[in-house]
Amino acid sequence: GAGVSQSPSNKVTEKGKDVELRCDPISGHTALYWYRQSLGQGLEFLIYFQGNSAPDKSGLPSDRFSAERTGGSVSTLTIQRTQQEDSAVYLCASSPKLAGVTTDTQYFGPGTRLTVL
Amino acid sequence: GIQVEQSPPDLILQEGANSTLRCNFSDSVNNLQWFHQNPWGQLINLFYIPSGTKQNGRLSATTVATERYSLLYISSSQTTDSGVYFCAVPLDGGYNKLIFGAGTRLAVHP
Numbered sequence: 001g002a003g004v005s006q007s008p009s010n011k012v013t014e015k016g017k018d019v020e021l022r023c024d025p026i027s028g029h030t031a032l033y034w035y036r037q038s039l040g041q042g043l044e045f046l047i048y049f050q051g052n053s054a055p056d057k058s059g060l061p062s063d064r065f066s067a068e069r070t071g072g073s074v075s076t077l078t079i080q081r082t083q084q085e086d087s088a089v090y091l092c093a094s095s096p097k098l099a100g101v102t103t104d105t106q107y108f109g110p111g112t113r114l115t116v117l
Numbered sequence: 118g119i120q121v122e123q124s125p126p127d128l129i130l131q132e133g134a135n136s137t138l139r140c141n142f143s144d145s146v147n148n149l150q151w152f153h154q155n156p157w158g159q160l161i162n163l164f165y166i167p168s169g170t171k172q173n174g175r176l177s178a179t180t181v182a183t184e185r186y187s188l189l190y191i192s193s194s195q196t197t198d199s200g201v202y203f204c205a206v207p208l209d210g211g212y213n214k215l216i217f218g219a220g221t222r223l224a225v226h227p
Binding site: 044058059093108 | 162
């Protein structure tokens with residue numbers, strides 16, 4: 001597709017359930033990022049994938065959060081045993097990260113709005 | 118870690134007015150982006166501008182890297198300019214994960 005796509009657009013779940021959020025980056029982009037936007041914390045970095053390198057997980061708030069990226073393309077963010085404080089908009093972004101090129105604009109998807117009841 | 122501050126936090130304009138939004142950052146950066154988040158939540162790239170000046174239609178941006186600030190200019194504002202404007206710089210001094218300012222919420226009234 002032309003841009004980053006995410007699914008579902010909205011997810012309502014009960015506290016304690018697991019959820020999976022999906023991101024399809026722009027075709028050919030080697031870098032993929034997950035961010036979270038919540039009222040109290042603003043926009044915050046969660047995790048970063050670059051090619052086949054080990055992901056940078058330094059932004060994940062707890063071990064209930066994990067993410068994987070299959071085949072260097074689609075990524076899934078999984079939240080286990082959801083809590084009410086996990087309610088937020090989860091945003092995915094991708095960027096070209098071309099070798100030898102220092103500019104690296106990130107392009108964002110529309111987000112998944114997660115509500116934990 | 119690096120800090121990003123945006124001002125003003127809120128701005129109300131009459132259609133046709135001009136405005137300047139400011140982004141201050143606490144350390145040197147090699148990447149700075151301005152985004153517009155529309156009322157539907159979509160983050161739209163406006164500028165990639167680690168230094169210098171760029172213009173795109175009614176919008177322009179200037180980054181003075183040595184003084185650690187960037188400015189976003191909106192001229193002849195329109196109601197469709199409403200939303201939240203964010204600046205973002207790399208969290209780790211590279212080009213990767215971004216740290217965002219708290220944003221400037223702009224409302225343009227007809």
